[in-house]
Amino acid sequence: MPHAPSSLAAARADLAAGRTTAVALAEAALARIADPAGEGSRTFVDVQAEQALASARAMDALRAAGRAPSPWAGIPISVKDLFDQEGVPTRAGSVALRNAPPAAATAPAVARLQRAGFVVLGRTNMVEFAYTGLGVNPHFGTPRSPWDRATGRLPGGSSSGAGVAVADGMGLAALGSDTGGSCRIPAALCGVVGYKPTAKRVPLDGVLPLSPSLDSIGPLANTAGCCAVLHGLMAGAEAAEPPAPGGLSGLRFGVPEGSYLFDGLDPVVAAAFERALARLAAAGAVVERFSMPELAEIPRANATGGLVAPEAFAWHGPLMERAGGEYDPRVIARIRRGAGMTAGEYVTLRSERARITAAAGTRTAPYDAVLCPTVALPPPPLAAVEDEAEYARINLLLLRNTAAFNFLDRCSISLPCHRPGEAPVGLMLSGAHDADAALLAAAVAVEKALADR
Numbered sequence: 373m374p375h376a377p378s379s380l381a382a383a384r385a386d387l388a389a390g391r392t393t394a395v396a397l398a399e400a401a402l403a404r405i406a407d408p409a410g411e412g413s414r415t416f417v418d419v420q421a422e423q424a425l426a427s428a429r430a431m432d433a434l435r436a437a438g439r440a441p442s443p444w445a446g447i448p449i450s451v452k453d454l455f456d457q458e459g460v461p462t463r464a465g466s467v468a469l470r471n472a473p474p475a476a477a478t479a480p481a482v483a484r485l486q487r488a489g490f491v492v493l494g495r496t497n498m499v500e501f502a503y504t505g506l507g508v509n510p511h512f513g514t515p516r517s518p519w520d521r522a523t524g525r526l527p528g529g530s531s532s533g534a535g536v537a538v539a540d541g542m543g544l545a546a547l548g549s550d551t552g553g554s555c556r557i558p559a560a561l562c563g564v565v566g567y568k569p570t571a572k573r574v575p576l577d578g579v580l581p582l583s584p585s586l587d588s589i590g591p592l593a594n595t596a597g598c599c600a601v602l603h604g605l606m607a608g609a610e611a612a613e614p615p616a617p618g619g620l621s622g623l624r625f626g627v628p629e630g631s632y633l634f635d636g637l638d639p640v641v642a643a644a645f646e647r648a649l650a651r652l653a654a655a656g657a658v659v660e661r662f663s664m665p666e667l668a669e670i671p672r673a674n675a676t677g678g679l680v681a682p683e684a685f686a687w688h689g690p691l692m693e694r695a696g697g698e699y700d701p702r703v704i705a706r707i708r709r710g711a712g713m714t715a716g717e718y719v720t721l722r723s724e725r726a727r728i729t730a731a732a733g734t735r736t737a738p739y740d741a742v743l744c745p746t747v748a749l750p751p752p753p754l755a756a757v758e759d760e761a762e763y764a765r766i767n768l769l770l771l772r773n774t775a776a777f778n779f780l781d782r783c784s785i786s787l788p789c790h791r792p793g794e795a796p797v798g799l800m801l802s803g804a805h806d807a808d809a810a811l812l813a814a815a816v817a818v819e820k821a822l823a824d825r
Contacts, residue, residue, distance in 0.1 A: 376400060376541035380598040381614060383447045383544055387435065394428035394435070394446025397544075398491055401448045404542045405493065411540055414513035415533040417453050417465070418495040424448065427491045434489070442611065444601065445489025448543045452531050453495045454502060455479045455547060456578035464580045465498040465530075467511045468695040479578025481547065481589045481606045488605050493543050496533030500700045502549060502582045503684065503707065505557045505770040506757055507532030510700050517561050517751040519795050525751035528558035528770065534592045535562035545593040545602055551582045551680060553747075553774025555590040556786035560746035560798025561770075565819075566592045567599035568777070568784045570806045573607045583683040585722070586778045596785060596815035603808065615813040617820050621656035625801075626739035628664035632671070633744040633773045640790075644797035645745045648789040648822060655821035664742070666732040670779050673724040676717040677709060685710030702763065729780050733805060740814050744773055746786040746798030777802045785815045789822055 377383040377397075386392040402421050405412035412419075431446035440446075451457070454464040456475035463469040478486070486492065497512050499505075507529035508514050515536040517525040527536050531548030535558025538546050548555040550568035559566025571588040581587055591602035597614025604612030627649065637645070653659045684707045696704055736742055748769045757763040777784045782802045789799035801818060803811030 377544060379595045380444060380447055380544055380593065380601055384443050387446055388443065394431040394491060395425065397446060398424050398428040398448045398493065401493055401541065401543045404540060411515045411536050412542060414515040415497055415536045415540070415542060416450070416494045417463070417497050417512050417533070418460070420492060420494040424491050424493045431489050431491065440489060442488040446491060447489075447545075448491045448493050449485065450493050450496045450534065450537050450543045450546045451482055452534055452546070452548050453498050454549060454580040455482050455495075457482060457492070457495075460495070462580055464502065465500045465509050465512060466699065468691060468698040475578070477578060480575045481579070484605050484608065485547075485602065496531070496537050496546055498532055498534075499530035500703045501580070501684070501688070501707070502530035502551060502554055503680075503703045504767050505529050505553055505774075506763070506767050507535075507558060507561075508754070508757060514754060516754070517796070518563060519561075519751050524754045526561060526754055526757065527751070528561035528747070530554040531558050531566075531592065535559055535564060535566070538562070538564045538592050538594060545591050545598055547602075548590055548592050549579060549582070550588050550590050550774075550778065551586045552771045552778050555592055556746050556774045556784060556798065556800060557770050559592050559786040561751040561796060563788050563790070563796035564592055564594060565596055565599055565788070566590065566786045567596075567603055567812075568774075569603055569607070569808050570783045571781055573806075573808060574603070581683070581687055583680040585679045585683060588778070596787060596812060596819045599785065600812040600816070603812070607808075615809075615816045618813065618817045619656055620652060620817050620821055623740045623814055623817065624658040624660065624738060625652065625741050625743045626660055626662045626664075626736060627743050628667060629661035631664055631667040633667065633776065636748055636769065637745060638749045640750050640795055641745050641748060641797050644790045644794070645799065648799045649743070652818060652821055655824070657821075659743070660739075664732065664735055666728050666735060667776055669724075669728050670776055673721055673728060674779075676721060677713045679721060679725075681706060681710030682713040682718055683710070702760075725779060729805070732780050736804065741801040741803050741811060744800055746773060746800040748772065750795035750797060773800060781805050783808045783811045785811060787815060787819055787822065
């Protein structure tokens with residue numbers, strides 16, 4: 373089977389030089405999806421092979437005529453099962469929506485990439501209705517993290533299929549959503565890159581909601597530069613390029629020492645994180661430990677139930693009445709908790725979120741990014757979450773660090789920081805609100821420093 377290009381930039385160069393074609397890239401990705409020895413059957417809930425190959429042929433013809441819609445035309449990607457595609461039902465990983473009507477229009481985030489010529493291979497599996505960070509789906513199967521497949525490890529969620537698809541070369545990138553970490557958690561557990569933008573930058577139209585206050589749309593890919601291109605196009609740029617690789621000299625990174633983000637770290641994660649900090653400092657970055665007391669205020673503000681459950685309950689109420697018996701029991705139980713929040717508690721929480729976010733912005737203003745481990749654990753075994761208590765404990769640990777920066781509405785990215793052969797570990801960089809371009813440029817520099825071994 374042909375080796376997949378290592379990045380969007382590599383695929384673009386190969387296409388431009390005639391070393392490959394859009395059809396060849398699509399066929400190779402589709403072969404990986406169809407391989408019975410691989411994870412394709414659990415990673416994709418809908419493989420759109422015929423449409424993908426037709427699109428690839430069209431991109432090859434346009435390129436040959438000098439009319440390719442962008443330099444990225446012909447590169448294969450996938451979309452999470454909660455994005456609308458015209459003529460396709462949006463099931464969001466649930467059998468409760470098996471009879472959903474086909475979408476009337478394609479979500480803008482997807483349509484913008486298609487206008488640039490990206491080829492959609494199909495729809496990736498996910499946690500039902502995007503509601504947990506584990507990656508488990510009892511309806512369509514749970515794709516395995518590429519780490520230790522013999523044991524069977526959690527891929528992270530909710531964009532589980534997206535993380536595995538990228539890691540296994542089933543397309544060069546995948547679209548996901550991130551409400552509490554759903555792009556960055558699977559990126560960390562699958563050893564790829566996941567980006568959560570400032571929420572307002574990519575339209576949520578045509579995306580099945582979980583929590584409109586927290587939902588954001590982001591890519592998973594092999595490099596930070598890939599994520600920068602995809603984010604730029606989804607955010608509405610007519611053209612997008614990866615940031616030029618730069619050095620770390622002059623960049624300041626803050627590590628919120630003493631915060632709960634560092635409680636209970638697995639030794640593998642702690643060691644990889646400290647090695648990464650040392651490498652960044654050696655490459656010229658200023659790495660400072662600092663106090664961020666605003667982080668401790670987030671759990672207190674969320675003590676009445678948080679934003680996700682009541683906002684999810686508001687959307688799911690009618691569907692649960694019709695088809696509640698078809699939900700994953702663990703998912704519907706979490707949604708139903710939203711019924712207990714009062715209007716006053718909800719309004720107070722939104723007010724507290726605004727206050728904490730403003731205070732945190734002032735606190736971290738001196739830094740180009742705040743650094744912490746993406747998740748506290750390497751990929752846990754699937755068998756570990758069969759027990760309800762462990763399901764809840766591991767889910768909270770996986771979501772804890774990423775969710776803090778959704779609450780603060782920061783842009784945030786997870787980069788692999790483990791050594792070859794080790795369990796995957798993510799290094800998370802979180803920038804200021806609406807500072808996406810600066811964070812992505814810093815991430816490209818960090819990625820280069822981590823790769824210079």
